[in-house]
Amino acid sequence: MANDILVFGELTEEGRLAPITFELLGAARRLAPALGGRVLCAILGAGLDGHSQEAIAQGADVVLLADDPALQEYQGDAYVPVLERLVREKGPAVVLLGQTIIGRDLAPRLAARLGTAVAMDSVEVEVQDGRVLVTRPCYGGNARARYSFNTSPVIATLRAKSQEPLERDDSRQGEVERVAVNVDAAGVRTRVLGRVKQKAEGVRLEDARVVVSGGRGLGGPEGFQQLEELAELLGGAVGASRAACDLGWYPVSAQVGLTGKVVTPDLYIAVGISGASQHMAGISQVKNIVAINKDPEANIFKASRWAVVADWKEVLPVLIKKVRELKEAEARR
Amino acid sequence: MAIEVKVRSPQLRLLLAGLSFFVAVALVPLVAALVVIAASQGMGEATRQVFFNIAKWARIFVYALTAAILLVLAYGPLSRLRLWLIGKREDRWDRPWERARFFLLYGIGQGRMPNDLYAGLMHLLIFWGWTFLFIGTVMLAFHDDFVEYLEGHVYLGYSLALDLAGVAATVGILMALYRRYLWKHPKMRLGSLWDDVALLWLMLAILLTGFVIEGMRVGMTELQGATIDVHGGIASDPNWAPWSPIGFLIGKAALESGASQGFMELLHKSLWWLHLAMATGWVAWVGYGKISHILLGSANIFLRKLSPTGAALAGTALPPIADFETAERFGAGYLRDFTWKQLMDVDVCVRCGRCEAHCPAYNTGKELTPMGFLQDIKRYLTEAGPRLLAARRKGEEVKEERAIAGDVVSFNTIWDCVTCGACEYQCPLFIEHIPKLMDMRRYLVMEQASMPETAQATLMQLEQRGHPWRGTQLTRTTWIEELAREGVEVPMFDGSQEYLYWVGCTGALQERNVRVTKAIVRLLLQAGVSFGVLGAEETCSGDPARRLGNEYLFQMQAQQNIETFKAKGVKKVIANCPHCFNTIRHEYPQLDGRFEVVHHTQLFAQLVAEGRLEPRTINELWGFPVTYHDPCYLARHNNIMGEPRQLLAAMDLETVEMERHRGHTFCCGAGGGHMWVEESKGQRINHVRTAEAAGTGARVIAVACPFCLQMFEEGVGSVPEAARKGMQVLDVAELLERSVAYSRAAATR
Amino acid sequence: MALHIICCVKQVPDPETPASQFRVDEAAKKVIPAPGIAPVPSQFDTIGVEAALRIRDALGDVKISVVSMGPDSFRDAIKHCLAMGADDGYLINDPALHEADHWVTAQVLAAAIQKLAPFDLVITGRQAVDWDMGVVGPTLAELLGIPCVTIAKDVKVQDGKVVVERVLLDGFETVEAPLPAVVTVSNELGEPRYPQLRQIMMAARKQVTVWTAADLGLNPAQLQNRVNVEALYIPETKVETEFIEGDTVEEKVDRLLQRLREAKLI
Incomplete structure (x- = not known):
């Protein structure tokens, strides 16, 4: 229907619904009343089972399952036509995708095929006077732009963590519809030759959403093990000040600052870093800095959103413990 | 011993x-x-017999032998001269009387020998x-x-x-x-x-x-x-x-x-x-x-580089590339890209080790050794020179010629240099190390685009943004606006003032250095000096680009500044950055920009001497010894060593000298573009120097250069003996401003 | 037969403009250029040119064309790419296109690319660093009807195919596509090379071909934007440091985590 919202349900590598899907469903659910439509969730994959109920519990009214071995792994050439057909058939007003590796590839191509437009990496979708408006950061986060659309459907990708998922409600009812897929093998022009996991290296510092950095205040290389633990829990990377690198406590490749790397995470946790200008140059674009330092006068606090005046040796173990508890609770959800 | x-x-x-x-x-x-x-008394007949006890014919033999041996002797330098002429032309015959004077002083007079x-x-x-x-x-x-x-x-x-x-x-x-x-x-x-x-x-x-x-x-x-x-x-x-x-x-x-x-x-x-x-x-x-x-x-002393502007060393003012359109090669990559005098230098070196003993790169465990790279070139000149000459004579293509820049002389050697001039200052034979290294950098940068990552980032930054301070949140007018909010109006230069105060990128764009800039402006206003600033119209002086090997970018930046100066009617310039000072003073004239430049310590020393500034003892620094660090580009390259010390003396500060001071100063590590280029290996130069300063027992390190200020600020945080003492780093102008503030306070009381 | 690679590039306001200098004209919905801060080539686009140059380094016989759409000032970005080593530059400069959205931009670029045919590979940055949209590359692929591989960290051409290492969250996958194809590149590919002076001088002498929409057979009146910018503003980002209070470390950590969750950071 022309008032529906279609959510692209993304799966994790293990084949479960990804957290971003729940966030998208939450956003769609909140948007649905204003549009007066339903929330559809399209899930593409191979061997889909049990996903429908979970999607419904998280807010979907209708789950569209496209189950085909050809959709086992994401391939643009396979996914785009399937989703294109679904959208054409169901005619939603809004299509929401996650700003993920898949969403970045899929959304623009889908929009082009459907003859409509897309807003990428959005943080807000709303309806005003019957029009769908999408807000997204631009200019490296310096500005925000709000878009309206001249074509339909409105397609948007939403930034991870920008939307609150609903509380899971297993009592919710919904429809499940299996859709025929018929992937045209000849239409899949690309071929995946192999995948390489680089888990050991972790997230690249420059790309990390979260960076945990240590400085001279750590007093030795041992402290960095705790930083690594915290960074891993947060899916982030570990950085270091020049002082710490100079002292040989951490590899120079992780140096953040004027002569090191410029990083732009959403969250920067500075532990035992005083905040020399040389270091600050590397994090000038970062909006959310948490500083943990013993010295209440430390320069780093001036640029920090949150300041914890305490000995890192006491703070970090507690922080790690509590973050782990949070993550475990999240995983159970 | x-x-x-x-x-x-x-x-x-x-x-x-x-x-x-x-x-x-x-x-x-x-x-x-x-x-x-x-x-x-009474020995009027005393004399001796020549050729006593020696056969009569020996005398003829000795003369014949002498003649023969002189021929053998002459063949040596002449054969080397042929090799030097592989290099490019360079005129070293100007101002012969001055050359003769130098020869008397440093050749026969052995003027540099007593350094050691x-x-x-x-x-x-x-x-x-x-x-x-x-x-x-x-x-x-x-x-x-x-x-x-x-x-x-x-x-x-x-x-x-x-x-x-x-x-x-x-x-x-x-x-x-x-x-x-x-x-x-x-x-x-x-x-x-x-x-x-x-x-x-x-x-x-x-x-x-x-x-x-x-x-x-x-x-x-x-x-x-x-x-x-x-x-x-x-x-x-x-x-x-x-x-x-x-x-x-x-x-x-x-x-x-x-x-x-x-x-x-x-x-x-x-x-x-x-x-x-x-x-x-x-x-x-x-x-x-x-x-x-x-x-x-x-001969080398006689043929030394003479500067038209009084530059102290050959490396003080780097030679320009006159015409980029016709230049066969930018900088020096191969033997033939050096000048004959540069090739002569490598033969002159006697491996006395004085350069090395004072080189900040060598002494912190880096690859560069000034005499070492000369010897490397010499070895290759001896080995391949005759082959190259023969090929040239026959008009043949030279085969298997090794590049000097990056091969005979290693990449790191070329990039380790901080251009501090210690090698040239010490060399008793006036070998000119820096221009050779810089010519090789030019080759690597402009011909090969081969440079350390951080150097490349700095050059890109300079090119795109006109200043080297990547990521700064300040603009060239931020400090002016801040002073305006404090009620201090900073005059803009419009041609009616006597001096242009050239703030420099660091003085405007680094928080710590802005404090120095403000102190200087307050002092100039207090003393009633007629001056103005350029604000947003300033751009990089060109020193970092030139010393990082991008001569083209340097000339563009310098040209632009010279045009601004001329358009605004600038005659005299005050600079607080010795690198800007040096470039405007000695290198802008190469591009037809002739301006009188003073360093702020010189001007302030004069103002204090004239009584236009009255320093008083700074109470909270009483009993805190101060050690003054000579910036290379002020002391060694420009012979300005007295004025900063006069200022400290006028403030009645207790001063203590570091082991290496005045012309023998040890670089902070930031020269030659190294403010922004990561050191290749070894100890950090600024840490070594900070430790030396801490060793004097001083509590304050007085500096007169924005880079030194940055380097010591970092150093006192990193070097335990300095951190323990809580050493402070202050520009001489900051000390003077505090000291004059006391007299201001006293006057109003 | 020479391989022909077309790189799409764009000039953007300096992304490293100090935050205090970043201003927006909310009425005009435009960014006000910061005084004295020159625009720069969008970084991902120059990385795209780097990718093309690396293919040329490997294969030798490769022609690289650079295409840009924008006002005359965009010439600087093209010149920079020519200085890096690209062969030809094309600028589509038409006042009617200055308000183009990414859809219209893709239309125009696709028309230009077709005019430059035959071509083997189109490379764009993963996104332009002004609007950060990341749409033009994949849209081009759709318009040209050719395969697309996004967010590449390595691009090679082998046996008439493009072999791309595509960045994943925890590694990368190697994807192969027949030519011609579109590839969008990411910063993982590495720093763009520093132009050699000779090439800067050569680039300065090179002519940039300028086209209008009509030259591409397009009628601007028929090129309709699909999105409208309704508002452009600077979000409140003033850093007000909150000192996390608490009697014990536990309390402080709890409070900190609460704040981070409120801000949706963890």
């Missing part, structure tokens, strides 16, 4: 050089003559001893062939002076042998080729055989009153003998030990031939080995 005594003050060094010159040229002969006249007192004294003894013996030999030949003037008092004085010269040279050689074998001085690191070692022993042998020959002659003639073959035969006199004191002692000892006449004759005769062989060998060697510095070094 682990202590090296170094003479810091340039005046004192010149004085010592002058003294040695005076002692050698005037005093020794004078004293010798006076002593003779006073003590040798032991080595300097050692060299002076050998140099003057040998010179006198050489002059004496020529005098003797003249006496023998033309006019017999070495008679009576003149002869006795001559004999005494030459014996003393021999003793001096022997002492010098023994000092050198001691330094090499027992002291094992680190400066000898590269100086132990067979050439260097054999030379010392040969010279010692020449001296000792000379003394024994003299001893035998004195023993066989004067001491026995024997008749000598002069004027048809006259009787010699034992009283003459003490005027050849060493010969006298040896001759006497020989006689007393009962040596037979036959033995003495034989010994004399054989040693005479040996001495002749060794001496002629030595002369021939002058054309080839380390000892060739007698000729090449002298």
